[in-house]
Amino acid sequence: MSIKVDNLTKAYGSQLAVDGISFSLLPGEIVGFLGPNGAGKSTTMKILTGYLTPTSGSARVADFDVMSQSLSARRAIGYLPEHNPLYLDMYVKEFLLFSGKLYGIKGDKLKARVDEMVSLCGLEVEKKKKIGQLSKGYRQRVGLAQSFLHDPSVLILDEPTTGLDPNQIQEIRELIRTAGNNKTVLFSTHIMQEVEALCDRVIIINKGKVVNDSTLDNLRQTGHTLEETFRELTR
Numbered sequence: 001m002s003i004k005v006d007n008l009t010k011a012y013g014s015q016l017a018v019d020g021i022s023f024s025l026l027p028g029e030i031v032g033f034l035g036p037n038g039a040g041k042s043t044t045m046k047i048l049t050g051y052l053t054p055t056s057g058s059a060r061v062a063d064f065d066v067m068s069q070s071l072s073a074r075r076a077i078g079y080l081p082e083h084n085p086l087y088l089d090m091y092v093k094e095f096l097l098f099s100g101k102l103y104g105i106k107g108d109k110l111k112a113r114v115d116e117m118v119s120l121c122g123l124e125v126e127k128k129k130k131i132g133q134l135s136k137g138y139r140q141r142v143g144l145a146q147s148f149l150h151d152p153s154v155l156i157l158d159e160p161t162t163g164l165d166p167n168q169i170q171e172i173r174e175l176i177r178t179a180g181n182n183k184t185v186l187f188s189t190h191i192m193q194e195v196e197a198l199c200d201r202v203i204i205i206n207k208g209k210v211v212n213d214s215t216l217d218n219l220r221q222t223g224h225t226l227e228e229t230f231r232e233l234t235r
């Protein structure tokens with residue numbers, strides 16, 4: 001399994017944000033992670049990527065336990081957090097070179113990898129700008145380039161297309177499809193068409209619990225659209 005979550009819970013004080021969820025992703029699967037605002041998607045992703053510790057339960061990424069083998073798990077993960085925090089005063093290439101060094105990539109290999117990511121993510125024309133001067137869509141590309149740099153086997157992308165115009169959404173989607181080829185991808189979104197365009201499978205959570213985990217083919221056979229299913233299960 002590329003991702004395996006077992007009976008995971010996370011409490012913030014008395015609030016159970018994640019309430020005993022279990023799911024797994026096979027290598028190469030692209031899975032949409034849906035749920036209404038506050039359902040627990042980001043919290044789950046933060047646990048998978050080692051930013052938060054769970055209250056109970058376990059999670060494994062690339063067969064590494066995210067708690068006891070955190071470093072190995074994190075090496076296998078490319079993570080785009082919600083709101084995509086970046087160093088706005090850094091130049092695009094400077095930031096990617098800096099990020100690559102943090103991943104332990106060095107010398108000519110680092111330069112080649114950064115150039116490859118600049119090209120893959122369509123950053124060629126903007127690469128000499130400061131990140132703070134970029135549009136939201138281009139900042140998103142920088143965040144994605146950073147998450148792909150160390151060639152991780154698992155991508156965890158928290159709302160990668162939120163706030164982008166329709167053209168940018170299409171381009172970022174294409175990028176996820178290209179870069180996600182042969183990778184396991186778990187991404188959250190509120191855009192149903194995005195899931196239909198990109199995913200093999202969808203996991204819907206509501207109030208911290210998994211309320212649906214099925215392939216899109218199976219969902220279609222129910223005769224309901226994804227949106228209808230979502231609304232029915234998350235009311």
Ligand SMILES: Nc1ncnc2c1ncn2[C@@H]1O[C@H](COP(=O)(O)OP(=O)(O)OP(=O)(O)O)[C@@H](O)[C@H]1O
Binds near residue numbers: 035043044
């Ligand atoms: N640091 C925190 N302290 C206290 N409560 C938190 C914290 N982070 C998240 N929560 C709460 O946990 C619940 C789940 O939040 P989370 O961000 O995981 O939801 P989400 O599904 O990602 O939502 P959205 O779609 O709005 O991004 C929410 O009620 C939220 O207010």
